[in-house]
Amino acid sequence: MQKHKTLLAFLDDVYEDLELWYPKLRLEEAGYSLICAAPEIKTYTGKHGYPAASDLLLKDASVDDFCGLLVPGGFMPDKLRRDPKVLSLTRDFYEEGKLVAFICHGGWIPISAKILRGKRVTGSLGIKDDLENAGGIWVNEPVVEDDNLISSRTPRDLAPFGHAMVRFLDANVR
Numbered sequence: 001m002q003k004h005k006t007l008l009a010f011l012d013d014v015y016e017d018l019e020l021w022y023p024k025l026r027l028e029e030a031g032y033s034l035i036c037a038a039p040e041i042k043t044y045t046g047k048h049g050y051p052a053a054s055d056l057l058l059k060d061a062s063v064d065d066f067c068g069l070l071v072p073g074g075f076m077p078d079k080l081r082r083d084p085k086v087l088s089l090t091r092d093f094y095e096e097g098k099l100v101a102f103i104c105h106g107g108w109i110p111i112s113a114k115i116l117r118g119k120r121v122t123g124s125l126g127i128k129d130d131l132e133n134a135g136g137i138w139v140n141e142p143v144v145e146d147d148n149l150i151s152s153r154t155p156r157d158l159a160p161f162g163h164a165m166v167r168f169l170d171a172n173v174r
Contacts, residue, residue, distance in 0.1 A: 007034050008066040009037070010076070010086060014045070016046065018155040019103045019158070026163075027166065032169060037054065041054050047075065063098065068099030071100070071106035077109045094148065098172075100115070102123070103154070103155075111136075117134065119136055121138060122142075
């Protein structure tokens with residue numbers, strides 16, 4: 001694994017299928033790879049039934065092995081935000097200036113990691129209040145970039161979300 005060109009993605013059941021698979025394919029087109037970390041090594045089922053296999057146990061994941069983090073939405077983030085390892089990984093990526101990209105309900109994890117205060121963010125309208133209550137400045141745009149945070153609203157915004165992620169990585173990953 002070439003750590004400088006590899007991103008970590010959180011995975012569990014009821015992840016939003018498109019919000020994992022579109023960024024994965026877009027990143028691969030740009031020369032990056034994506035490793036999925038989950039509570040167990042197994043195949044998980046997306047919100048719309050698409051399977052995704054985990055590559056790594058969450059407990060074994062280290063920010064040192066990756067250039068960025070992808071947090072897809074769905075109902076998965078609400079479950080994983082209760083895992084202290086998920087929150088510490090998210091904080092570590094953020095504090096090291098590495099990419100933290102989240103979309104739709106994926107914002108629940110950065111909310112619980114307490115990294116959004118004073119940051120411009122977007123996400124599903126369904127978590128707008130949560131983002132604001134965490135100190136984020138919610139913006140109704142397809143993609144919002146604030147330092148190393150890149151956020152997006154819904155699957156319809158995946159193209160600009162993927163573009164922003166690749167642009168950030170190309171400028172910051174050596």
